[in-house]
Structures are given as structure tokens and as C-alpha cells.
Amino acid sequence: MQPLDALAKVCDDVRTGEPEEGVLGVQPAMVAAPASVAEAAEVMRVAAEKGLSVVPRGAETRLDWGTPPERCDLLVDTHRLDKLVEHASGDLVAKAEAGLPLETLAERLAEKGQRLSLDVPLPGSTVGGTIAAGAAGPLRTLYGTPRNLVIGLTVVRADGKVARSGGKVVKNVAGYDLGRLFSGSYGTLGLIVDATFRLHPVPTATAWVTCRVDGPQEAHDAVQAVLHSPVAPSALEYISPGTIAALLEGVPEGVTARAGQLVGLLGGKTDVTENAPDGWGAYPDGTTLIDVTAPPPSLSDLIGVVNGMRNGVAMTWSGSGHGHIGLPSGMGSEEVAGALSALRDVLGRHKGGAVVRYAPQDVRSEIDLWGPVPALALMRRVKDQFDPDHRLSPGRFVGGI
16 A cells, blocks of 8 residues: 555545645655544554654744755644643643644633743744754743653654653653653654643733843843842843843732842843843844853853854843854855854853754755764664654754754
């Protein structure tokens, strides 16, 4: 039986792939959109039997991240896996399917005065895609990334078997915390079908305290002052060319008092507003996006390197030690490679790094997207265990994983 016919017997939404559905230019031969965990498992089982390569797709907000797959026989679209399976508000826990948009999840949770404290810069992002990309916004300063907020995960393995770990356990995968392992895995280890999150109450008051800074050292000093104060911001960002912004959340009187503390701490160039400053929580503009791991002590060096680049380079950085740099159009592969080398040199001294998330094709093919990866040998062993035939998003991740 031909693969398309075999897939059609287990899933009622299967078709031939279209050119515009290509993953970084690689057109899928087929597309399947399962509507349940059981159906997703059957799709993956057939894919295993037929030796098909599989690439998951959510809302395509980050499908252009990483490297092109070596092949894409089957694109598994999760848009029909869009249920809020359970919201145990008394336990501050929610279970959602992979294709549910985070905005929809937020609306449903807000009905009970709760939220998933995970903000992402790209509208439309889904639960599964956000976990697979390990994506997070400014709230990562206090709450972390998906790996910190996922307490249970259900995945379909390469062979079509369903595996679960953490919250709402039915069957565990011994020795693995799937939530942490699958966060940032780019679809190379299995198909995420649902996730259970820890939640937090929606704050009754918020305020942003912004401060203008002149130069790398002043930015560094302001960030250190905020991080070592008792104010405990939910989020802290540096937005180029020179703004430090802190988000305060809580009850009205507490937020007001803490905002006053920050104003006194940061000096006269501060402002308190009810609205986020321009650029807050967004990826910086540019045709090339670089993801940087930059611990707080490295901030002044990082800003210095960015300031030394051509006009139009933009940057954001969060208090968690993570940021993004946008390179403008017109930067060729040699200039991008030079920028990457400078960033990796300075951040390497602080045990940080720089990874290119997306870039024009003529640039992408000529640069090292990932940089040094000390754990690559371990990552290869994990890949071999979860996907021994290397059929899941082959070549999408670092080192050709």
C-alpha cells in the first residue's frame, strides 16, 4: 500500500504537500493533520512502517528556525490538536494540546484569574511549537522558559508509541524528564501532542519602570542594581539603543511602593507607566536574528560589541541572561560571520554563546549557525535512543541531528 493511502486509513485529514508548505525550501511529500493523540500515534506508526521522515508543524511562527531538513516525507500539522484538556484551577495546573494557540490558552485561563507565565514574542505561537523551540519572552526573568513551566508532557515516539512523563502520569519514560528534554529539541526527538503546565494567578496590578542609560557601563550598573534589589521584577529588559525596563506585578499598593523604590534606585532618568515601552518583548527588527546567551555580567561587553557594528543593528536582552540581536538587510555572509565571531568571542569568556535563528538563504548557507556545542556528543546519544533511524526532523538541529 502506498504511504498516502496507508496514512488515509488512520487519519481523515491527509493530502499531498504543496510547494508553499516547504520547510526552509524543502517541500513535504504529504501532510497529515491528526485530531487526537490516538490518531497522531497511528500516523507516526505508519510513518515508521513506511520509513518516512517526519517534520512537525504548529502555526509556522518558527518553522524557519534551524536548518532545512534533509528530507520531509511527511509534515504532521497539529492545528486540530487544539483542546484545553483540563484546567484544575484549584491546583494551578492546566493541560493543553500541542496545536492550541497560546493566546487562546491565555483567554481560557484568565476566566479563572490565572495565567501561564510564558510570554512569547510571536503572535499565534502554539503550545507544542513554543516548547519545541524553547521560546520565551521577558517573563523568563522570573518564571523561566517552557522547560521550567512544563510539569508533564505527552509525546509520540518515532515508532508511534505514546510516552508520558510528569504530571497526569499514565506511563512514564524511566530516567527522562521529557519536559526539559523536549524543550528546544526542534522536533528531533518525537511529536509533542499535549503538555501540562504549572500556572500562576493573574496579577491585579502592573507597572513598567523605564530608565534611559548612556553607554554599556551605565546599562550594566542599572541592571545590576535592579537584580540585586529586593524589588523582584517579573521581567527586566534592555532595549537598544539605551533603555532599561522593569515589569512589576502584584497588588496595587505593593506595585506602587516597589516602583518608588526602583525610581529612587535608578535616579532621575526614570519613568513609571502602565504600558510597556516600545520594543518590549519583541524580537528586534532585522533579516537575521541571533539568539544570545549572555549572563548579566557580560552585558556591558555585549552592548559594546553591538554598538561597534553597523547602523541598524538592534538588540534586546532580558534579566535571565538571554537576548536577541537583529541584523539589518544588506549584511552579507562575511559580515554576518564577522558579527557572530565577535559575539562568540566576547560571550565565550562569560560561558555564553550566540546562535542564528533565521537568516536569508544566501547567508544561512555560508555561516555556522550554532557555534560551539560542548554537549553535542551527549545530544547525539539521546537522538540515537529516541530516534534510532534519524527520521524525525532530520538535519534540523545542531550537528545535523
